[in-house]
Amino acid sequence: MTDIQRLSTLDADFQPRLAALLAWDSVSDDLVQQTVAEIIRAIRARGDAALLDYTARFDRWTPATATELELPRARLAQAWQTIPTDQREALELAVARIRAYAEHQKLESWSYREPDGTLLGQQVTPLDRAGLYVPGGKAAYPSSVLMNAIPAKVAGVGELIMVVPTPDGELNELVLAAAHIAGVDRAFAIGGAQAVAALAYGTETIPGVDKIVGPGNIYVATAKRAVYGQVGIDMIAGPSEILVVCDGATDPDWIAMDLFSQAEHDEDAQSILLSWDGGFLERVAASIERLLPTMERRTIIAAALGARGALIQVRDLDDAITVANVIAPEHLELSVADPEAIVGRIRHAGAIFMGRYTAEALGDYCAGPNHVLPTSRTARFSSPLGVYDFQKRSSLIMASRAGAAELSRTASVLARGEGLTAHARSADYRGEAS
Ligand SMILES: NC(=O)c1ccc[n+]([C@@H]2O[C@H](COP(=O)([O-])OP(=O)(O)OC[C@H]3O[C@@H](n4cnc5c(N)ncnc54)[C@H](O)[C@@H]3O)[C@@H](O)[C@H]2O)c1
Ligand SMILES: N[C@H](CO)Cc1c[nH]c[nH+]1
Numbered sequence: 001m002t003d004i005q006r007l008s009t010l011d012a013d014f015q016p017r018l019a020a021l022l023a024w025d026s027v028s029d030d031l032v033q034q035t036v037a038e039i040i041r042a043i044r045a046r047g048d049a050a051l052l053d054y055t056a057r058f059d060r061w062t063p064a065t066a067t068e069l070e071l072p073r074a075r076l077a078q079a080w081q082t083i084p085t086d087q088r089e090a091l092e093l094a095v096a097r098i099r100a101y102a103e104h105q106k107l108e109s110w111s112y113r114e115p116d117g118t119l120l121g122q123q124v125t126p127l128d129r130a131g132l133y134v135p136g137g138k139a140a141y142p143s144s145v146l147m148n149a150i151p152a153k154v155a156g157v158g159e160l161i162m163v164v165p166t167p168d169g170e171l172n173e174l175v176l177a178a179a180h181i182a183g184v185d186r187a188f189a190i191g192g193a194q195a196v197a198a199l200a201y202g203t204e205t206i207p208g209v210d211k212i213v214g215p216g217n218i219y220v221a222t223a224k225r226a227v228y229g230q231v232g233i234d235m236i237a238g239p240s241e242i243l244v245v246c247d248g249a250t251d252p253d254w255i256a257m258d259l260f261s262q263a264e265h266d267e268d269a270q271s272i273l274l275s276w277d278g279g280f281l282e283r284v285a286a287s288i289e290r291l292l293p294t295m296e297r298r299t300i301i302a303a304a305l306g307a308r309g310a311l312i313q314v315r316d317l318d319d320a321i322t323v324a325n326v327i328a329p330e331h332l333e334l335s336v337a338d339p340e341a342i343v344g345r346i347r348h349a350g351a352i353f354m355g356r357y358t359a360e361a362l363g364d365y366c367a368g369p370n371h372v373l374p375t376s377r378t379a380r381f382s383s384p385l386g387v388y389d390f391q392k393r394s395s396l397i398m399a400s401r402a403g404a405a406e407l408s409r410t411a412s413v414l415a416r417g418e419g420l421t422a423h424a425r426s427a428d429y430r431g432e433a434s
């Protein structure tokens with residue numbers, strides 16, 4: 001019997017129960033924060049030595065020296081040559097689709113001239129060096145290699161540094177092959193908070209980067225939050241989430257499997273179903289009971305559904321949309337007859353999967369849009385990983401002589417209003433000269 005919570009928006013205690021279900025604190029407790037803070041301190045203080053210690057402790061792998069943490073490019077190329085043909089072709093197809101989508105996201109520089117000749121604009125430049133976190137504790141994620149690296153390549157990032165944990169020292173060939181095809185420059189077999197700290201502060205072996213992107217478990221997500229400021233980060237892309245809104249007419253087995261698909265990532269993952277059809281919720285519950293024992297990762301799925309999963313009865317479609325916007329999920333499946341009629345009312349979701357045939361899993365691998373997405377309700381203010389995350393913008397201002405005369409008058413008045421006379425006089429000099 002799966003222990004999945006049942007909620008109803010008609011219940012008096014619905015709001016506090018929903019809030020408890022969604023709380024970030026329920027997964028990132030004080031102990032996680034303390035552990036991560038300690039790891040970051042140790043990496044800053046002891047560099048490679050601490051990195052080797054944590055790799056031994058958390059990944060059960062003890063390389064003799066830190067140099068062995070690097071996966072040489074020749075090793076990545078060798079993996080590409082040796083993986084089975086169907087895997088190579090699948091990677092190639094996924095790369096092509098992810099790249100085609102990413103090309104649409106590229107920000108271009110722009111400028112315009114005012115009538116007096118003053119030029120204003122915005123210059124777009126790629127990052128010098130990006131750190132790509134590829135998860136690898138409970139599953140291997142070649143798809144995350146592509147999702148991290150391809151937009152960075154499209155943006156023109158100078159150097160791509162990938163990290164990926166290697167539990168028990170066992171390399172995953174598909175991950176290495178994906179790194180090769182995606183054009184990763186340097187790869188290191190490290191993971192967790194220690195890899196994030198190493199990328200943020202640099203060690204004797206790991207180069208410090210300008211920004212760290214990519215998904216990971218709660219230790220990785222908490223570490224990224226902690227190093228923000230020293231480096232940029234893309235977003236909080238923590239344990240996976242799926243919210244399905246269903247009108248009751250999709251095969252309940254399909255919906256149960258969609259809920260499993262994210263629950264199987266991690267015990268901390270979150271799978272929630274909303275429907276106004278109470279009978280359908282029961283049919284999905286029955287599908288869960290019947291299908292769960294057939295799943296290879298049933299222990300993880302059961303733990304995730306028990307701790308953070310829910311079947312929620314709502315009044316109607318409007319109620320479902322209201323609740324979905326509160327949940328602000330990483331993935332939202334609209335498994336309804338006419339998703340296009342309602343998608344415009346969805347205000348917060350990392351990615352929206354529309355219609356009964358659009359399994360969220362298609363987006364995880366090869367539809368084209370990025371699968372690195374904001375979790376823990378951060379879709380209220382964050383967006384999917386994209387080319388724009390690897391680009392910066394600098395403003396351009398070039399005053400003509402006539403333009404300087406005009407602007408300096410305004411600047412001088414405002415500067416004196418602020419009591420900043422050096423500003424005012426600096427502007428005045430230009431105004432007087434023109
Ligand atoms: N939001 C997204 O876009 C997205 C995309 C893909 C995957 N994910 C999520 O990424 C996560 C991948 O997790 P994973 O665990 O498989 O790999 P991971 O690489 O994120 O984490 C593994 C590392 O966690 C650290 N760790 C594990 N237990 C620890 C402990 N007790 N103390 C300190 N550190 C510890 C270890 O260093 C280990 O190397 C899942 O939660 C999955 O749902 C999210
Ligand atoms: N669902 C994950 C994002 O939350 C991405 C992924 C990779 N592989 C399978 N799934």
Ligand SMILES: [Zn+2]
Pocket residue numbers: 240261262265364
């Ligand atoms: Zn997934």
